[in-house]
Amino acid sequence: MHDSYWIRTMPPWTDRPSGEGSLPYDVCVVGGGAMGASTAYWLTQLGRRPLVLERNDTPGQGASGRNGGFMVQGANPVHAEAVELYGHDEARSLYRMTQVNQELAEAVVQRENIHGAYTRATKVDLAFDEREEAYLRESVTPLRHEGVDAFWVPRSEVAEFLGTGVGSHISGGLVRRDQATLHSTRFVLGIADAARRHGATFVCKSPVIEIVPRNQGWRVVTETQVYDVPQVVVAVNAWAPELLPDLEPFLTLIRGHLLLTEATDLRLSPWSINDTATYGRQVPSGQLLVGGMRSAVSDADIGQKPRAGESGLDTRPAIVDALRRVLPDILPTTEGLGVDYAWAGVMDFTPDRLPLAGPYPGREGLWLMVGFSGHGMPYSLALPRALAEACVEPERSTLPTVLNPTRFLG
Incomplete structure (x- = not known):
């Protein structure tokens, strides 16, 4: 079991005497x-x-x-799907809360001098199939009505915002400029x-x-x-x-996998493919972090729980291999890029x-x-x-x- 990139590169934390037993x-x-x-x-x-x-x-x-170190806007599903699931007013309220979240993050990291933790980023949500393209396209108008800098681009224009071209099965992407990444x-x-x-x-x-x-x-x-x-x-x-x-x-426990590649000269924006729960981004070292691909196993990695006293999980070779294969499939210019290591954690999903x-x-x-x-x-x-x-x-x-x-x- 490997620690994550974030844990390997975390700043020091020093316990301080607190006298906690005597305080109300x-x-x-x-x-x-x-x-x-x-x-x-x-x-x-x-x-x-x-x-x-x-x-x-x-x-x-x-x-x-x-995790992947993303601070994006909106609920878990893409916005058009969130409107279907929760209603327009609730989806709008949740989106606004995540916008406020970014505003607070920028204010707090500046006020509290938290260095190297937060970075503004353009994010590209890629369309893997017709259903996903429809949701992404339908998201543009309501997002723009809320003042979000969001727009759809065809596959031929994705590289302008992502930093590289995408595979022929990707039809295009929803671009949102006002997103953020974290050093978790x-x-x-x-x-x-x-x-x-x-x-x-x-x-x-x-x-x-x-x-x-x-x-x-x-x-x-x-x-x-x-x-x-x-x-x-x-x-x-x-x-x-x-x-x-x-x-x-x-609360359904689900194991999530991530891998870290070798460093690359590419300079990429964060991206995701909602239908396959696959996502990626570049970390400060120049390496690419890629996560997801739970669909590679029949049980979707459901019901996994860390052993007593542990916070991480062992990785499953089938999912790590799927993540290795999917990266050049989505981003052909990463073909041949080696993998440094992989790790896994646990998430809890509500219905x-x-x-x-x-x-x-x-x-x-x-x-x-x-x-x-x-x-x-x-x-x-x-x-x-x-x-x-x-x-x-x-x-x-x-x-x-x-x-x-x-x-x-x-």
Whole structure:
């Protein structure tokens, strides 16, 4: 099992003495990935004292440190499909939240001096077949009405925006200029460190064993400590059913694979093919990161779970081989480019591919932020901010109703 590129190149994280046993905490955040770190950050901005409990050695080593490093706009499906699935108003609201997310990312990385974590980028969504082309073309008009710099280009013009030509089976692509890429662990650790500077306490190597109601609050139990707090935010994504078994029917665990090539002189924009869940981008070293191709196996890599104490998964040769083959098939100029290594992580998909974000029904003071369906970074600042505000003033919550956990747990 290999660590990801992001974990191999992550900045140092130094545990600081916190004296956590003697402090009263307003909120306990379970999970120190992108969502947990960001929730802690926003809670400190609202004058609260959060405690973050993270099972790994540092924040950002779970799903947040094993992804593709994209901060794109929109919900998980392409926009036209999102309109079909969720309705025009909800799809528009979700798209706007991800736009706000980018605005917040730019502001926070500048304000908190988080270097090398965030980069603006043009992204090209490639059409693999007629169905996908139709969705991408249909997305252009509503996106432009929202002020998004989006347009369709035929295959002959894709190279102008992608940086290289595409295979003959690609008919064209939806181009959006105002997207972004991340160095995932630099981003998460930067947010976490900023949260610490503003008053949050992070306790790593501290897996939570149990969360139980107590008086008018909650008791959070780890292997070595017990914390009594008024509120708890569960932000552990695929690991949530271990603490809250009622979530298991609504969170499907899926293994995701990525590989890293040798460095290339090509200079490519990020790209994706929605129907095959395949995507790629260039990392600062000049290497290409390519992920997806779950369709290469009959079980679509469903139901995979890391071993106890681990955050990654072993790779499957069939999917790694499929990723090797698909890259020159999509981008012919990468033919012969060697592969450095591959890694795998775990995602949790909800039935509608939207996260569960909001109060746990019937359990006052317990909040959920899980089920991101491989699409967490686009929400990673805006949604935690809304949830942090709801923790402080529930009656003024701006959490999107379409994400309310009551749609499954009500």
